[in-house]
Amino acid sequence: MTLDYRQPDPYLLTAVFLLACGLFGLIRRRTLIGMLIAGELIFSAAALNFVAVNRFYVADPTVGQVFVLFIMGLAAAEVSLALSIIIGVYRNYRSIGARELSELQG
Secondary structure, eight states: OOOOTTSSHHHHHHHHHHHHHHHHHHHHOOBHHHHHHHHHHHHHHHHHHHHHHHHHHOSOTHHHHHHHHHHHHHHHHHHHHHHHHHHHHHHHHSOOBSTTOGGGOO
């Protein structure tokens, strides 16, 4: 069986796999760093979807690439903010486990 790279199916299936891994990681990971990495997998799945749909279904090739650049910028901002929050939580609680942060609940 050979893959036909002129069809969007391999790319969309890869994006679904990345999304499933990201959702599984958000559910199963107990540390904040693991949850952050799982969130980045979800961002990667969204970016791959934009590029694949743009490549195969839209006439203008730059629209999907511009969306992916915005997603990359958003992901970089999210990582920097999340890491600074994680460092602050670690300084106060000496742990980055999500279950041990019960005092943060309103």
